[in-house]
Amino acid sequence: MPICITCTEPTPYLYTVYSDSAYNLRLEQCKKCLSFADPYVEHDSLTLILDLILLKRGVYRHLLYNRGSEPRIVCETKNATIPTNPSNAELAREKARWMRILRLSSGTVLVDAFIRWAQLNPTICADISQWSNDTSVVFLRILVGCFVETVAFHGGVMLASIFVLHVSDWLTAASHIRKEGVSGVRQQFRISLIPLSVHYSSFTKYFLLFLLTIWRPSTSKIDGKPYRYHGPLYENALVIRALEIWDEDKLDREWVVRNILGGVAAGFGLRVVLDCHPFFTTAVILVGWVVKTAVAELLRDWVSVDQDVWLAYSIP
Numbered sequence: 337m338p339i340c341i342t343c344t345e346p347t348p349y350l351y352t353v354y355s356d357s358a359y360n361l362r363l364e365q366c367k368k369c370l371s372f373a374d375p376y377v378e379h380d381s382l383t384l385i386l387d388l389i390l391l392k393r394g395v396y397r398h399l400l401y402n403r404g405s406e407p408r409i410v411c412e413t414k415n416a417t418i419p420t421n422p423s424n425a426e427l428a429r430e431k432a433r434w435m436r437i438l439r440l441s442s443g444t445v446l447v448d449a450f451i452r453w454a455q456l457n458p459t460i461c462a463d464i465s466q467w468s469n470d471t472s473v474v475f476l477r478i479l480v481g482c483f484v485e486t487v488a489f490h491g492g493v494m495l496a497s498i499f500v501l502h503v504s505d506w507l508t509a510a511s512h513i514r515k516e517g518v519s520g521v522r523q524q525f526r527i528s529l530i531p532l533s534v535h536y537s538s539f540t541k542y543f544l545l546f547l548l549t550i551w552r553p554s555t556s557k558i559d560g561k562p563y564r565y566h567g568p569l570y571e572n573a574l575v576i577r578a579l580e581i582w583d584e585d586k587l588d589r590e591w592v593v594r595n596i597l598g599g600v601a602a603g604f605g606l607r608v609v610l611d612c613h614p615f616f617t618t619a620v621i622l623v624g625w626v627v628k629t630a631v632a633e634l635l636r637d638w639v640s641v642d643q644d645v646w647l648a649y650s651i652p
């Protein structure tokens with residue numbers, strides 16, 4: 337069943353369509369908070385993507401729980417509502433979610449493999465005429481490696497999430513904190529929502545990585561020296577060292593975006609689905625990273641590329 341994106345109360349329909357015109361629709365109001373259940377049903381894809389990049393909770397709830405839900409259809413000539421089968425609709429939406437996961441996974445694995453391959457072979461990447469059979473084999477191995485890592489990461493995150501949900505339920509039952517009952521998010525929980533939320537949260541990371549490819553940081557000044565912090569303002573050694581971390585030659589911005597910002601965004605996406613304390617979602621992400629890094633470590637000899645670079649870019 338869909339949910340209200342403001343208060344997560346389950347609602348049977350998000351909007352009503354009148355059978356005389358496909359464009360004649362009316363948004364449903366939530367019975368609990370009295371706001372529109374899901375205004376995103378009227379928004380275009382560009383607005384959805386922008387709000388997804390900006391990590392807005394409402395758009396996550398719309399895409400995860402409400403996308404593809406059946407409207408209430410009213411036949412005006414007979415003045416009657418055409419009934420829909422809720423169990424069939426739920427099955428169709430679950431199937432659509434897994435198909436979406438498959439499509440998003442194939443896209444991100446391909447992009448991730450190409451980015452890593454480009455990092456490892458910058459000269460061939462710039463000149464496509466140097467592409468040979470050996471290069472294809474290396475690319476295919478990186479592609480398979482990325483696929484196995486992605487499966488390991490999502491597997492680790494899913495198992496950790498299920499464990500966290502059990503612990504969270506047990507803690508709630510033991511302390512009797514939640515008196516108002518189970519939230520709509522938890523009532524409508526499906527296992528497919530975990531990988532889907534992680535995929536949606538990676539949009540923020542890919543957008544920032546894309547920006548970094550356009551506005552690459554300058555590696556040196558005009559006289560050839562790298563940008564460094566020269567601190568006449570501070571005399572404290574700790575402050576100077578903290579500021580030196582941001583020097584162009586020491587800070588790997590891609591690593592920061594992939595790991596730190598990617599992790600924060602994934603934690604945000606998981607929190608929408610798991611509806612638990614940020615401590616638990618952070619723990620889930622860390623478990624996923626550990627599993628993924630362990631698998632990357634196992635794969636590095638088989639991939640047979642520069643091992644340091646492979647491991648440095650092993651966490652998307």
Ligand SMILES: [Zn+2]
Nearest residue numbers: 340343366369
């Ligand atoms: Zn509501």
